[in-house]
Amino acid sequence: MTIKLIAFDIDDTLLSSAKVILPSTIAAVHECLARGLKIVLCTGRPLAGVAPFLAELGVTGDDQYVVTYNGAVTETVSGRLIISHLIDRAGYAAMTDFAAAHRLPFNVVDPQSAIITADHDLDPMIVVQAYENRAGVLIREPGEMPADFAIAKGVFVGTEAQLDAAENAVRVAFSPRFSVIRAGRQFLEVMALGIDKGKALLALGEQLGILPEEMMAFGDEENDLAMFDAVGTAVAMGNGTDVAKAHADVVTASNDEDGIAKALASLVLGDTGV
Structure with missing residues (x-):
C-alpha cells in the first residue's frame, strides 16, 4: 500500500x-x-x-x-x-509530592512550553530540556499555579542509574491513573492515561x-x-x-x-x- x-x-x-x-x-x-x-x-x-x-x-x-x-x-x-490531552493541577501536585519524597529531580511542561519545577537546585537535565525546547524555567509549587492550570506531561529526570532505581516505584504510583513512559535513559515521563x-x-x-x-x-x-x-x-x-x-x-x-x-x-x- x-x-x-x-x-x-x-x-x-x-x-x-x-x-x-x-x-x-x-x-x-x-x-x-x-x-x-x-x-x-x-x-x-x-x-x-x-x-x-x-x-x-x-x-x-x-x-x-x-x-x-x-x-x-x-x-x-x-x-x-x-x-x-492534559493533566490537571491535582495530578501535577501528586507528581511533585512524589518527587520530593523520593528526592528525584522533576519538572512539568505546560502547553505553552514553559518548564516548571519546585526544585530550587536545578538538575542539569532540566537545564538541557529548557535549552533544547527553547523554553524558560519557572520555580513554582503547584499551589502557586491557577486552579485550572494543566500540564502536558510530568518528567522525572536525572542519571540513568537514578531512574533505573526509581522507575518501578513511579509506575506503581502513577500507572493506574496515567501513562508512564521511559522516554530515554535520563527521562521518565508521566502523561494522560492512554x-x-x-x-x-x-x-x-x-x-x-x-x-x-x-x-x-x-x-x-x-x-x-x-x-x-x-x-x-x-x-x-x-x-x-x-x-x-x-x-x-x-x-x-x-x-x-x-x-x-x-x-x-x-x-x-x-x-x-x-
Missing part, C-alpha cells in the same frame, strides 16, 4: 549523534514533500523545540502536522491545535483520512514502540535499542550512516540503489 504519512522521532533518529539533520535526510524528505506526503515529527518536545528542524526540512503550512509531548498534543506546523505517539498518529490519521497501513514511522527508543505498533511500516534506526529493533518491520542504518535516506529510498522513493 502507498505510504502517505511518515512520522519521525527526533533525538537519535532524525538527528545524528552530532545533533544535526544529515544532508541526505533533508534531500530525501524534500523528495517526499514534493510527492505530497505528510511529514510528522513525533517527539517529547513542544512545537517551539521542533520549529528549527521543521524549517530545515522545509515542512511548513497549516496542512502539515506535529505530534508533541510524546502524544499529548497534536497541532499543525503553524500552531493550530488539533487534539490535546496517551502515546501511536494513539496520536492514529487520531491524526482519522482526521486526514489516512489509514494506519499508509503510515511509516522511524524511531530508536522505548517511547517509539507505540508508534511502531500503530503504523503499517515501522523502521528502527541501526543505533536504536534492541527492544525498538525487535518491534520494527525494518532496521536501517544508524543516524550517522544515512539510515533515514536509505530506508526512504528503498521503501518509499523507489531507489533501491541507495
Whole structure:
C-alpha cells in the first residue's frame, strides 16, 4: 500500500549523534514533500523545540502536522491545535509530592512550553530540556499555579542509574491513573492515561483520512514502540535499542550512516540503489 504519512522521532533518529539533520535526510524528505506526503515529527518536545528542524526540512503550512509531548498534543506546523490531552493541577501536585519524597529531580511542561519545577537546585537535565525546547524555567509549587492550570506531561529526570532505581516505584504510583513512559535513559515521563505517539498518529490519521497501513514511522527508543505498533511500516534506526529493533518491520542504518535516506529510498522513493 502507498505510504502517505511518515512520522519521525527526533533525538537519535532524525538527528545524528552530532545533533544535526544529515544532508541526505533533508534531500530525501524534500523528495517526499514534493510527492505530497505528510511529514510528522513525533517527539517529547513542544512545537517551539521542533520549529528549527521543521524549517530545515522545509515542512511548513497549516496542512502539515506535529505530534508533541510524546502524544499529548497534536497541532499543525503553524500552531493550530488539533487534539490535546492534559493533566490537571491535582495530578501535577501528586507528581511533585512524589518527587520530593523520593528526592528525584522533576519538572512539568505546560502547553505553552514553559518548564516548571519546585526544585530550587536545578538538575542539569532540566537545564538541557529548557535549552533544547527553547523554553524558560519557572520555580513554582503547584499551589502557586491557577486552579485550572494543566500540564502536558510530568518528567522525572536525572542519571540513568537514578531512574533505573526509581522507575518501578513511579509506575506503581502513577500507572493506574496515567501513562508512564521511559522516554530515554535520563527521562521518565508521566502523561494522560492512554496517551502515546501511536494513539496520536492514529487520531491524526482519522482526521486526514489516512489509514494506519499508509503510515511509516522511524524511531530508536522505548517511547517509539507505540508508534511502531500503530503504523503499517515501522523502521528502527541501526543505533536504536534492541527492544525498538525487535518491534520494527525494518532496521536501517544508524543516524550517522544515512539510515533515514536509505530506508526512504528503498521503501518509499523507489531507489533501491541507495
